[in-house]
Amino acid sequence: MKIRSSLVLLGSLVLSAQALARDFIYVVGSSTVYPFTTTVAEHFAKSTKFPAPKVESTGTGGGMKLFCEGVGVQHPDLENASRRIKPSEFEACRKNGVKEIVEIKIGYDGIVVAHARRSPPWNGLTLKQLWLALAKQVPDPKGGEKLIANPYKTWRQIDPSLPDLAIRVYGPPPTSGTRDAFAELALEGGCSQFPWIQALKEKDEARFKQICQTVREDGAYIEAGENDTLIVRKLEADPSALGVFGYSFLDQNLDQIAGVPINGVEPSFENIAQGSYPVSRPLYIYAKKAHVGMIPGLAEFLQEYTSEKAFGEEGYLTDKGLIPMPKEEREKYRNVARNLIPLDTL
Structure with missing residues (x-):
């Protein structure tokens, strides 16, 4: 048990050390969700002390492949998705150690x-x-x-x-x-x-x-x-x-x-x-819970994304064409983001 605990501690220290090599949020995925995430990133950078997130448009499928390759600063923190994660992608993530995935619906398109x-x-x-x-x-x-x-x-x-x-x-x-x-x-x-x-x-x-x-x-x-x-x-x-x-x-x-x-x-x-x-269709972002605390500002970015001023009925994302969810759904996913509730199964 001591050996196992030491290995877990060592793994955590390695991830913490790796985090020092990247102080910005890294996002990949859907070209449809890209304009929404870049808009949130701009607001986030202007209103906080954190660096502007890096957002790449790779397509949902290509982004999922990158997202599911593993945990650590060499891998993305967030995935933009214009569809829900597939069971095969979910399993690929788990196989590569990406086991706590936070699914956040952001609205409709x-x-x-x-x-x-x-x-x-x-x-x-x-x-x-x-x-x-x-x-x-x-x-x-x-x-x-x-x-x-x-x-x-x-x-x-x-x-x-x-x-x-x-x-x-x-x-x-x-x-x-x-x-x-x-x-x-x-x-x-x-x-x-x-x-x-x-x-x-x-x-x-x-x-x-x-x-x-x-x-x-x-x-x-x-x-x-x-x-x-x-x-x-x-x-x-x-x-x-x-x-x-x-x-x-x-x-x-x-x-x-x-x-x-x-x-x-x-x-x-x-x-x-x-x-x-x-x-x-619904639109999503996916986050690695393991990266929260390692990548500065990740938790705060998720809270900005799910704030009323962003994805609410009169939020700034509606100006970009996002169709907001009903109030109850917004509250549900705001709670998921705030408490980093991982997706158990599909």
């Missing part, structure tokens, strides 16, 4: 489909039309329960009411939480409009997800990296194309781009907050 303001007008899309445009395989237009390689080249081929434009959509890569959420909420939502495919969900969920979430690779969907600002620029340069990204990027660029209504609902702050917009 919508995933929008947008176009340049100078492009031809768009009256709206349904989830079904969106899936038919982007899926690798779709039901045979001739009928029957048969899948074929996606034959649609223009939007009008899918529905006569849509613009006669080539299908070209700029969007996030597979490492992005936005891509994960888009696949689950939008593509599965459209795919499920076909009863025989929806029936597969009960019989063979893996097959159902493969059909619904696999995106075509013939150039109609163009992976534009983890930088959502780049997609906005792509739309300006290519006005006949559409782009997929978080609502906050639409909100910050309304002079250049416009959102496409989905299932007849505009992608607006009010519609996302009310839950009527069909493609919305």
Whole structure:
């Protein structure tokens, strides 16, 4: 027992010594959550004695990989995530010694489909039309329960009411939480409009997800990296194309781009907050409890993030496009942050 206690003490001393090598908070992860965290970081640096946190946009998946690699100053303290941590990521963290992960929901976001303001007008899309445009395989237009390689080249081929434009959509890569959420909420939502495919969900969920979430690779969907600002620029340069990204990027660029209504609902702050917009999702940050006390200001940063002045109904993050949670949820996650309550299981 003495040997074990000595090893534990030695490990703590090593981590404490390592902490001296870094006096700033290090954050990785989602490009969608990035603007919110950098805004909190700016307020935090101005209002405290602590250095400004370093925030990197790596995508949710790439950030989780870095976050879960271990404990110590060579590893990130926080992860921005535009989806919840996956069970496989949670287990990878635990395997590498990251055993006390604090999960904090910060608010909600919508995933929008947008176009340049100078492009031809768009009256709206349904989830079904969106899936038919982007899926690798779709039901045979001739009928029957048969899948074929996606034959649609223009939007009008899918529905006569849509613009006669080539299908070209700029969007996030597979490492992005936005891509994960888009696949689950939008593509599965459209795919499920076909009863025989929806029936597969009960019989063979893996097959159902493969059909619904696999995106075509013939150039109609163009992976534009983890930088959502780049997609906005792509739309300006290519006005006949559409782009997929978080609502906050639409909100910050309304002079250049416009959102496409989905299932007849505009992608607006009010519609996302009310839950009527069909493609919305929660956003998170994850913290290593083991780093609190080692990295100066980490606990204080979490308290700043979950303060009413930040993620409240009239907080400064709403100016950046974050959709605030109801009061009860805000209080719940403020308590999690204050008391550093770790996530037990998923």
